[in-house]
Amino acid sequence: MSENFPEHKIELKKNEEILLSVDDMGKDGEGIAHWDGYTFFIKGALPGERVRARVIKLRKKFGYARLMEVLEPSPDRVTPLCGCASPCGGCSLQHLSYEGQLRYKEKKVRDCLTRIGGVDLSKVEWLPILGMDAAPWHYRNKAQFPVRADRAGNPVTGFFAGGSHRLIETKQCPIQHPDINDTVDAVMEFLQEYHIPAYEEETHRGLVRHIYVRRAFHTEQVMVCLVVNGTSLPHADALIARLQKLKGMTSILLNYNTEKTNVILGPSMELLWGEPYIEDCIGGIRYRISPQSFYQVNPLQTEKLYKTALEFADLQGNETVWDLYCGIGTISLFLAQGVPDGRVIGVEIVPEAIENGKANAAQNQMENVSFYCGAAEDVVANLVEERTAAGEQVQSLADVVVVDPPRKGCDGKLLDTIARMAPEKIVYVSCDPATLARDLKYLCGEGYELKRIRACDMFGHSSHVETCVKLVKKIINAKK
Ligand code: SAH
Numbered sequence: 001m002s003e004n005f006p007e008h009k010i011e012l013k014k015n016e017e018i019l020l021s022v023d024d025m026g027k028d029g030e031g032i033a034h035w036d037g038y039t040f041f042i043k044g045a046l047p048g049e050r051v052r053a054r055v056i057k058l059r060k061k062f063g064y065a066r067l068m069e070v071l072e073p074s075p076d077r078v079t080p081l082c083g084c085a086s087p088c089g090g091c092s093l094q095h096l097s098y099e100g101q102l103r104y105k106e107k108k109v110r111d112c113l114t115r116i117g118g119v120d121l122s123k124v125e126w127l128p129i130l131g132m133d134a135a136p137w138h139y140r141n142k143a144q145f146p147v148r149a150d151r152a153g154n155p156v157t158g159f160f161a162g163g164s165h166r167l168i169e170t171k172q173c174p175i176q177h178p179d180i181n182d183t184v185d186a187v188m189e190f191l192q193e194y195h196i197p198a199y200e201e202e203t204h205r206g207l208v209r210h211i212y213v214r215r216a217f218h219t220e221q222v223m224v225c226l227v228v229n230g231t232s233l234p235h236a237d238a239l240i241a242r243l244q245k246l247k248g249m250t251s252i253l254l255n256y257n258t259e260k261t262n263v264i265l266g267p268s269m270e271l272l273w274g275e276p277y278i279e280d281c282i283g284g285i286r287y288r289i290s291p292q293s294f295y296q297v298n299p300l301q302t303e304k305l306y307k308t309a310l311e312f313a314d315l316q317g318n319e320t321v322w323d324l325y326c327g328i329g330t331i332s333l334f335l336a337q338g339v340p341d342g343r344v345i346g347v348e349i350v351p352e353a354i355e356n357g358k359a360n361a362a363q364n365q366m367e368n369v370s371f372y373c374g375a376a377e378d379v380v381a382n383l384v385e386e387r388t389a390a391g392e393q394v395q396s397l398a399d400v401v402v403v404d405p406p407r408k409g410c411d412g413k414l415l416d417t418i419a420r421m422a423p424e425k426i427v428y429v430s431c432d433p434a435t436l437a438r439d440l441k442y443l444c445g446e447g448y449e450l451k452r453i454r455a456c457d458m459f460g461h462s463s464h465v466e467t468c469v470k471l472v473k474k475i476i477n478a479k480k
């Protein structure tokens with residue numbers, strides 16, 4: 001067979017088919033193969049596989065090829081449960097066994113830390129990745145489904161085909177909790193029955209943009225938020241009557257987003273029915289969650305992640321601990337239990353999340369936690385300036401600093417301030433190992449030593465991975 005396909009240097013052209021041996025996986029879970037000086041990225045191919053692929057894009061040194069046929073499958077290959085897994089792109093690893101996914105994620109963290117972070121892993125305690133105990137289906141507690149019109153003009157929902165705004169219609173998402181799928185179904189029935197127009201991106205007309213649903217795992221409370229390009233929803237009473245009957249329904253909201261933007265939520269919310277928030281429990285602590293607030297999407301894994309962060313912080317009971325990028329204060333309250341004679345200071349940019357954080361501390365009777373709203377890089381720098389101006393030593397302001405930034409990692413100014421505060425320990429919780437590695441390189445250059453690492457699978461079937469690391473301040477020889 002192989003004689004029909006080029007394997008060595010000839011002029012490659014677009015649409016040509018070649019045989020490739022896949023030897024690695026890229027950051028988005030795509031297969032990587034090397035072919036006569038070229039690196040090819042092949043979505044859906046796995047390491048160890050021999051595949052037939054069609055060249056779809058060629059650059060000088062690398063190209064993209066479409067998987068046409070798997071000639072020799074990997075022992076890790078499985079059949080995806082969801083028919084939409086390939087075009088959707090959200091679950092870029094559904095064709096890989098769960099054990100294979102966990103191995104891929106650990107390798108991704110290891111590769112980033114060594115290549116970008118320059119970390120010598122032989123000197124670090126590497127704890128095995130925290131995988132899910134059961135197969136990772138129906139685990140997500142949050143969905144944001146776009147609504148668009150089909151050819152006949154009827155509202156439909158589904159997902160955008162990877163990297164585009166072309167809606168692929170689907171009813172069920174197997175990584176969402178079934179109550180979320182049922183809620184989306186009920187909203188869609190309402191939209192179709194009452195002929196509520198779907199949003200049209202090209203003309204910026206139509207009304208309903210997204211259906212946003214959240215479900216609290218432990219309390220089973222459900223929140224629905226309809227994002228509209230307008231300031232009201234016709235027949236809202238009929239929607240409320242329908243949704244009220246669903247299991248766990250607690251909160252029904254409208255969000256107004258009249259901007260031409262990819263950002264899902266607009267600036268204002270209206271409560272249509274119920275409470276303006278839902279509540280959930282993690283590790284015995286009850287949390288209030290507003291729609292604008294960040295909340296981890298995988299409830300069972302979240303508890304494992306937070307326990308790891310707490311273990312890495314190794315609190316003695318009287319420390320001052322900072323929780324930066326704290327959201328609704330989930331990690332802050334976990335930490336607060338560990339410092340009955342100390343205190344926790346949480347910093348977060350979203351005002352609604354800080355409101356939740358304060359209410360959460362109060363309703364759990366935790367008096368040793370305080371919160372500041374603002375960009376962590378500014379708030380912490382300003383607090384340090386104020387306190388040092390008042391005569392405090394910069395090194396006495398923090399014993400432990402926990403950071404949990406979004407994918408872009410920590411702001412450089414913040415890292416600089418943390419290095420000046422020189423806490424004994426830093427616990428870094430990260431959802432992107434590449435920016436984690438970049439930030440670790442900086443902190444290690446500022447006198448910190450990387451001690452422990454543990455990855456955690458928060459996003460089964462996707463290529464994303466969460467990581468928790470512990471850094472400690474190096475003891476400097478005083479005589480030097
Ligand atoms: N630790 C929390 C939140 C982590 S997600 C939890 O586990 O739930 C990251 C959080 O950082 C989000 O809540 C986001 O709103 C917030 N954020 C983003 N940029 C920020 C900044 N510059 N300063 C402070 N918080 C920020």
